Amino acid sequence: LVHDTVVVKGTFTLAPGKLRVAGSQAPVELADDYWDRVAAERSSVKRAGEAVLRKPSTDVLVTGAVRAPGGRAAREWDVGVVVKDPEGPVLSYKARVNGPRKWRYTALRGWTLTAPEPAAEVPIRYELAYGGAYPDRRYPPAPDGRRKWIVHRPNPSGTGFFDERALDPGKDHPGPQWQSPGSPAAAMNVEAPLCGLGPVARHWASRAGWAGTYDDAWVARARADV
Numbered sequence: 001l002v003h004d005t006v007v008v009k010g011t012f013t014l015a016p017g018k019l020r021v022a023g024s025q026a027p028v029e030l031a032d033d034y035w036d037r038v039a040a041e042r043s044s045v046k047r048a049g050e051a052v053l054r055k056p057s058t059d060v061l062v063t064g065a066v067r068a069p070g071g072r073a074a075r076e077w078d079v080g081v082v083v084k085d086p087e088g089p090v091l092s093y094k095a096r097v098n099g100p101r102k103w104r105y106t107a108l109r110g111w112t113l114t115a116p117e118p119a120a121e122v123p124i125r126y127e128l129a130y131g132g133a134y135p136d137r138r139y140p141p142a143p144d145g146r147r148k149w150i151v152h153r154p155n156p157s158g159t160g161f162f163d164e165r166a167l168d169p170g171k172d173h174p175g176p177q178w179q180s181p182g183s184p185a186a187a188m189n190v191e192a193p194l195c196g197l198g199p200v201a202r203h204w205a206s207r208a209g210w211a212g213t214y215d216d217a218w219v220a221r222a223r224a225d226v
Contacts, residue, residue, distance in 0.1 A: 007051055009025075009028050009050060032048055033046045044157045044201065060091060065123045080094040093197070096179050096181050097179075099116040099119030101115065101175040103162075104172050114172075130160045131156060132152055134163040135148070136148040136149060137163070160188055160190075178195045179192075180195045
């Protein structure tokens, strides 16, 4: 089948009670653009592709950075996004952000998180949330140097999901700065939900779970449509 896809996109400036067409319009993104294009399979999405055949709902994406209340550096603060219609909120999302902190090893406690440092703003990046990936030691590298990876499926780009055997206990490692208020990450290699406001990669667990099942009936229908 051949499909024509029409994408209409506008860029606007927002102010309290006002919506204006921006002087500079962002171009249509034909495909997902990743922060790390070399290892895109383990990177978060910088800009989501917009040339899709069907979009049954509306995406609400926030990019850039979140700033501390009052413009004063703080160790942590809560952020949220609320979308309303005339009858009230239709979407609400909350998260907690903190300044830089480290995973640090001590003989008494093992790997723990240091207290956050004050920060005036925190970038909106899933790399700064809990998650990560590391090479699977059970398999040797392929002839081309590629490795099999063990990934935190909700967020392969984050920090805290490590191969502890490969970590140098004499060095600190970046800790997460984005956390769900009800599920803070306090230890390495634990289950934690994806936390953040940017676009989610198509193969990440929280999005792939909505893709349905690709069973024999699906394959039969797909072949019938060709």
